[in-house]
Amino acid sequence: MSAPHTDVEQVEAANTAFYEALERGDFEELSSLWLTPADLGIDETYHDPADAGVISCVHPGWPVLTGRGEVLRSYALIMANTDYIQFFLTDVHVSVTGDTALVNCTENILSGGPAPDGDGELGPLVGQLVVATNVFRRTPDGWKLWSHHASPVLAENDEAEDDDTPS
Template sequence: MTGASAPKETDAEQVETANTAFYEALERGDFDAVSGLWLEDGEYHEDAEISCVHPGWPVLTGRGEVLRSYALIMANTEYIQFFLTDVHIGVAGDTALVTCTENILSGGPAPEAGEELGPLVGQLVVATNVFRRTSEGWKLWSHHASPVLAESDDSESDETPS
């Protein structure tokens, strides 16, 4: 086939690519890549600061606070891997919403110098990522992540059905 071009990615595919790039940059600990995936404050609208909620953290607003939080997380996380499931993408004009479950495997620094990686911990988190279309592609406007509480066996009722 000569002269044929590859089909153009749909908006949803472009958003999925941007969302995947965000998690891959976190896994690599690539602060510059993470920074480049976020909107500049006021880029979409003069009053539109970026925002982020990490599990158990207060709301962070503004590029400085949000990026500082990622620098802190990366500095204190030796290993992290995300397995995304239940990914749903919706696009409305220049705004996109991604919801997903982050199945996270992470480990901190070794307990003592010279030892191997600290213990690995698994965590289940649901996340909402809001993207805006820019001249440079889709950029994160907001990230909100919340832990999924595991159900315990105690949650079942002890009552006998009548």
């Protein structure tokens, strides 16, 4: 595949890199994909990095996490407690305005932990459907995540419309 040329292609590549790093459990790579104060030209000597260019993340069912420390700690915990995770992204839509990009997608997630008998085998895989919004900022080093917000899909629209419950 050739190198991405347009902003949309570059954002798609950054979005894919985020999910691939998470699948591999590559914490260093995942960390490098998130916005830093230095990416915004902020001197951390004079500004609290937690307040500068604050990144945020909402995992399904979690409260909002803000700042690099909280966000990256959450991913370290997820990686430490998940033996297997794979994302199949569908309904991916990218929009770019200036130095900001928005990616909306559906995360079709397969994950698993250790087997219940502790024999080192992977336990049963669990599927989860999640909708996500990823916000990216352009930096001198390329597009980096500014915010990730994911929410579980509890019911399909078709099922809700077929409900016989009176309104």
